[in-house]
Amino acid sequence: MKTLEADLSRRRAQNLYRERLVLESSQGVEVRVGAETLLSFCSNDYLGLANDPRVIAAFQQGAQRYGVGAGASHLVSGHSRAHHVLEEELADFTGAARALLFSTGYMANLGVMSALTDRHDAIFEDRLNHASLIDAARLARARVTRYPHADVARLADILKHAPRGGLVTTDAVFSMDGDIAPLAGLAGLASEQDARLLVDDAHGLGVLGRNGRGTLEHLGMPLAPPVILMGTLGKALGVFGAFVAGEEALIETLIQRARTYIYTTALPPAVAEAVRASLRIVREEGWRRDRLRTLVARFRAGAERLGLVLLASPTPIQPVVLGTAEAALAASQRLREQGILVPAIRPPTVPEGSARLRITFSAAHEEKHVDRLLEALAML
Template sequence: MGFDLATDLAARRRQHRYRQPHIMDGPSGRHAVLGGRQYLNFCSNDYLGLANDPAVVAALRQGAADWGVGSGASHLVCGHQRPHQDLEEALAEHTGRERALLFSTGYMANLGVMTALLGKGDAVFQDRLNHASLLDGGLLSGARFRRFSHNDGQALASQLARSEARRKLVVADGVFSMDGDVAPLAAYADACEAHDAWLMVDDAHGIGVLDAQGRGSVFAQQVNDRVPVLMGTLGKGLGTAGAFVAGSSELIETLIQFARTYIYTTAMPAAVAAASLISLDKAREETWRRQKLAVLIQRFRDGAEQLGYHLMDSATPIQPLLIGDDAGAMALSATLREQGMLITAIRPPTVPQGQARLRITLSAAHEEDDVDRLLQALSTSKEIQ
């Protein structure tokens, strides 16, 4: 029989789920250049507008001049350079933790944590809408895998009460990447503390964005001291690349010894770490970015509701328009592109069946006029439909 790849690819096309990368001919920011045309970009995760910030770019250039363009080895061989150490210490301070540890990607961080902490005889409990990297990490850990209803602290508590596992790890996104809503972290912490479990929060979409200083979900919800494992990424709110895990000194030492995705991979370029130090400072100190975001988010929500669009329950920069069927989401994305708006349609398996959507994301790089142009395009698209 062999591998009938053509049949699988054809089926994905028929389902309107065939995906291809867009080749961008310009930097991430307010605008995107695609196929020789400039669009307003409403699908980037560059929430604070730092990915093309001049000071961050200058730090990357200087870092490359000082440290080269590659680290040359894994952290535990000879790839851990001074900017990596400085960034880990800054991230630990920023998140109120004893230590932090850098990973090359958020995906690797999540896999590394769960495979290092869990094994046979253990159990991992995951929110049903968790990111794919969290689900994969749980499955690869070898622990008994359980999923509970989205944002349902009582359902979690019931599952924990029935578990006799040696170690119990509860895992949730702080901000859910496709819905834009936030996890009820206090309820999860209550359940964990009542049933001798640890709570891990993936705050990829909260770091830089939530809390007055951009410290993320655990600070915004005042549960930082109740969350033993915090994961955050650098490539979204902070605008660079890579990820980190922050926690106790014992946790970090455990990851250094047992997290295969940390041990067996080349360290990120030191230049990226140097740039991330600058973006972290700017995210913390330039509070106008979060204030501007809040204004843009409210402006969009008010306008979209007036147009009769179904908005999901989100106060974050992630503002999904739920369409439902895959073909409809693709058609609306194409119509908006004709009007100069770049917004990718999100379809299964990224989201559940029947919940295809446009994942609109706002950035501090946007202006109020940009939001108004988007709303006008949505109004025109509604008339066309």
């Protein structure tokens, strides 16, 4: 029988061992790790709201009014006015009839799949889907088929031989590559199949679209059946939590059947109040998205001059693929020696042979920060 110690040793030998950083500071452009102050390019705080004074104040005021815990699940006594109003505001923001809060994006995806499918159903998912979608499909016990990344034509061939109905699932913005899913084509196939399309927009919400409504807005698509939207509140919105948005019957079905909604304590109401403040900023301060686009364009132009090979990503996620885990770790360490924090991303998070530096940008970055990063990359 394989021992835990042997498995850990194997991970170390293969350069796949994961270690946690202990931050001594809040999230921001600069973070403190022990005695080091590092320029960070690895947070999903895309709009720079995780440490915004207005969001902090809303959290504090929410804690003063509601306390620090919800005390129970939403269906017992944990559903506060703060939760209820946030759900209404999220529905309005995304253009949905209703929205439903979950504790995390992981739990939201698990909840949707467990509520809408069973062992008699079929789930079709992109090969590069986030782990939460992959795990949700496994736990739903449905028949799972994975189609090649973003390959609408191949999925169409698969669906020709599949029973009608089922669920197609995809990231909207793929978290490790930064590219955008072909949602219009996927939605069309789902409609033809009498299936639903679950869109995980964790990395598009707040960032993409003229109003920050996410990938659907960016692509000019309405949020309407067959589409189901899952969005997270801990990335561009800078706080914590997640939600699912869609039509009335969908949300009522989730309330009745989604185990990860029914059987867990509700988010602290103070968190909901903080998200409400963040959502107002997302609506009102479009300059944050403009700055992100400017920073990404500056980085990509500079990387091209350096001869770096980047993936085709229009988003704040800009991976530099280096191949082996050893190469990615070495590059990450050399950047850290120059005061820049970009952890190495290795298998199984990404496919074998595609270990990388996953560089991410925030509206809180400045052009001088991008230039400093490029100077450091030039020395790798």
